[in-house]
Amino acid sequence: DSGSTSSYGSRRTSRDNTDKGGLVGLRNLGNTCFMNSVIQCLSNTKPLVDYCLKDSYLNECNITISSMKGSLIKAFASLMHSMWRGTADAAVNPQMFKNQIQKFAPRFMGYNQQDAQEFLRYLLQGLHEDVNRVTSKPKPILTDIDESYSETQKAAEAWRRYLRIDDSKIVEIFVGQLKSCLQCTVCGHCSVTFDPFWDLSLPIPKGTGQVKLQQCFDFFTKEEVLDGDEKPTCSKCKTRRKCTKSMTIFKFPRILVIHLKRFAPTERFRSKLSTLIDFPLTNLDLSPYMSTSSKSQPCVYNLYAVSNHSGTIYSGHYTAYCKNPYTSDWHDFNDSRVSQLSAGSVVSSEAYVLFYEISNHNSRL
Secondary structure (H helix, E strand, O other): OOOOOOOOOOOOOOOOHHHHOOOOOEOOOOOOHHHHHHHHHHHOOHHHHHHHHOOHHHHHOOOOOOOOOOHHHHHHHHHHHHHOOOOOOOOEOOHHHHHHHHHHOHHHOOOOOOOHHHHHHHHHHHHHHHOOOOOOOOOOOOOOOOOOOOHHHHHHHHHHHHHHHOOOHHHHHHOEEEEEEEEEOOOOOEEEEEEEEOOEEEOOOOOOOOEEHHHHHHHHHOOEEEOHHHOOEOOOOOOEOOEEEEEEEEEOOOEEEEEEOOEEEOOOOEEEOOOOEEOOOOOEEOHHHEOHHHOOOOOEEEEEEEEEEEEOOOOEEEEEEEEOOOOOOEEEEEOOEEEEEOHHHOOOOOEEEEEEEEOOOOOOO
């Protein structure tokens, strides 16, 4: 996990940040490549960067129930400002930001190699808490959602209940909703639940050679049989029955984060799957995985960032491939080094976390 101080375009003078900003490396503070990789992916997440660079977060800081009282989002926004200033003379030092994230999540103290997806989860959760519009904790609703509701009404009520507790710009950008259906094989009754998701962790089908991203989605959504010790209680039969469980996406987030489950926990040790997953750069169409009653919403995505992991689980290195939101050029971010990248090199067997933005059908694709 080595850092370097060379940087991209150091001859350049400061210009309009939408033109030349964001092409700046991050110093490696000692095994912090996992953090640098995630920060670069988020630095190219346009709705989040806009929120930080326009200082919109300032009047949304939650100083009542947030554990960080706004200091994490301030440190993150300050880092975004220094990365988007338009100069790339030297790599930015993310130490101030690291000080804050480790206060929020002490597991990131010190300088051990960590998992990028886990770090992303904690970071988004912390940023969300800091700008949560809910400023006093409401009493939880313990009643079940009315069975007589239509599926659309159930989904809307589940979402409303979620927003009572968690409602922020971060949620608006990243959170979607999954529908899971538990169907009794005896009486046929289908019990439906709706859950928010911040990212989708897709299993990788075992086997040789190349796998398409769609196959990972097929695997993730495929019907599962729950029998034997796993038998759930059917809410209609009131007894444990063999059931089938299936999952679909009900609400698509603006930014879809896909985590490829490369690190498989086996009996004795964790191993890494180096399967090449072939993922599309544009027009990832998720309509086959959409709930039937949510057909009207857009569900086509374009890729803009990838967090890559090379090496083994014990000695690995993280980098990021990101598409600049203003110029649409791809770059390779390797700690303090930034270099240009051809779109044809984005798909590799090192891709670990994929960042997709929903395609706006009103604009040119």
